[in-house]
């Protein structure tokens with residue numbers, strides 16, 4: 613290991629003019645400079661000996677003070693996080709690398725936010741739940757008409773308008789990718805959903821062959837006795853029974 617006196621602490625030379633230019637607009641910088649020159653009260657609860665001036669730059673505890681400029685501070689974090697030499701380290705390592713040469717108030721918060729928002733780090737985030745199965749793509753069927761394969765979902769807790777606070781969203785998963793929105797209430801049940809589907813989708817496109825959903829209670833809670841088939845999951849994506857049930861309940865509700 614080389615002796616300490618062979619190491620020098622450097623500020624990037626191309627950044628120095630930028631530091632000097634921005635420093636005049638920075639109140640903390642000016643306070644620190646005034647304190648050094650006039651031996652007045654030290655800024656932000658630190659001892660005067662913590663601050664030094666060298667070639668127009670302020671050093672706080674031997675680390676260069678970075679003036680309050682968002683883009684300059686962001687550039688520095690980027691250099692210490694995104695560069696190939698840094699290799700996208702975590703927030704503590706990034707902070708440690710940065711603290712070797714630079715300092716500014718609120719450095720930890722800014723570095724944390726930057727690293728948490730780094731797209732590259734997000735993409736390479738390790739899977740901490742390796743037992744969770746990956747999402748399975750839904751296979752495409754041979755469909756011959758619109759809304760033959762549909763996905764259904766409810767958007768709830770919207771601001772109330774005309775007595776409605778939710779929307780039933782039916783998407784054609786097969787041919788057209790078309791979407792039908794039907795206003796409803798959050799308290800809608802299976803029969804209400806079936807009636808809504810009948811009114812907004814069935815009358816125009818007929819019975820679906822397949823319905824895909826997250827098995828929400830608005831349909832999965834259909835009692836077996838109403839379904840007429842024991843154990844028939846109303847939201848079973850692979851079941852042909854639900855569309856039949858849906859048609860039957862919709863007709864009885866709508867025509868009564």
Ligand SMILES: [Zn+2]
Pocket residue numbers: 693694700701727730731732733734
């Ligand atoms: Zn990153």
